[in-house]
Amino acid sequence: MKHTTQLPDRRSVRVHDGAVTADPPPVRGTKRRRPTSTQWAAWGFLAPVTLYLALFYAYPLYRNIDLSLRNYTVRSFVEGNAPFTGLKNHHTVFADPTFAPALLHTAVFTAVCLIFQYASGLALAVFFNQHFRLSATLRALFLVPWLLPLIVSASTWSWMLNSDSGVVNAALHVIGVGPVNWLTSPTWSLASVIIANVWIGIPFNLVVLYSGLQSIPVGLYEAAALDGAGAWRRFWSITFPLLRPVSAITLLLGLVYTLKVFDIIWIMTKGGPADSSTTFATWSYQLGFGNLLPAFGPGAAVGNLLVVAALVFGLVYLRVQRKQALS
16 A cells, blocks of 8 residues: 655655655755865965966066067057067078077087086085085085076176186186187187086086985995995996986976076177077077167067977976876
8 A cells, every 4th residue: 555645845755565765855956165264275375376477477478479479669569559470470580590500509508508517416416425524515615606696607707718818718828728719709609608607507406416315315325335336336226316306307497597598698798709609598689679670579489489498398307207107
């Protein structure tokens, strides 16, 4: 025998052979949960970072892309009515005779600086990891080039490499070598700015790699020494492999920094003589601000090339890190 009654909350109840069963409650729309105090606090801490990134990264990047896609003059730059030209500015840059030398100089400058900065920083980090007397003091002194303003460092190297009164040519004269036109010769100008930039970048590599060495357990070296491994064997089998994650981020940051180096080159050589030390960074500045009739569009297009290069290497780094995490 089956009976159906209605409960006060309008749910049907069925009675079948003495057993009472009720239909499930109707599905109602779920209410949206209001943000909790913890969530509001999280958004509050996130807001300054988001605002900073939007104002100082996203907006300048957008403006640079907009500059590269329009025919801006001084007047239109102020009034904001520049006509849209598409990729014309990029075609102008690629067809410019300065493009090939600037690309070559940028590649050579970046590669040589990265190699020497990393190798020197790693050697000094391993050296200071021995914890001898005065190691902390000497390590602090090596940070001086990194702490100095770039204009001071570049001006100092300009004085040291001066053809007539520089201390470098004076030292070469003592050992019987003739003077070298470090800053005024197309043969030596790029080498001069590379030397200065390597000197400035070594402390950064030293600090980061030294921190990485501190995280390697000492017991690994002790066990390798008991097995008869020498210093070189311990370095190539323990130190270098375990430093790979730190080395990767060091090289990536060094790459991004070196790609955009402008101060040192501009102060020492201004990209000359005869564009012998011109890189994309200095060329972009010359196009946009170094002439009486600035070419804002082509200058921004050259800047976009630097952004794309840094982005490509950043994506390569993320892909490598992902593969290492999965392996």
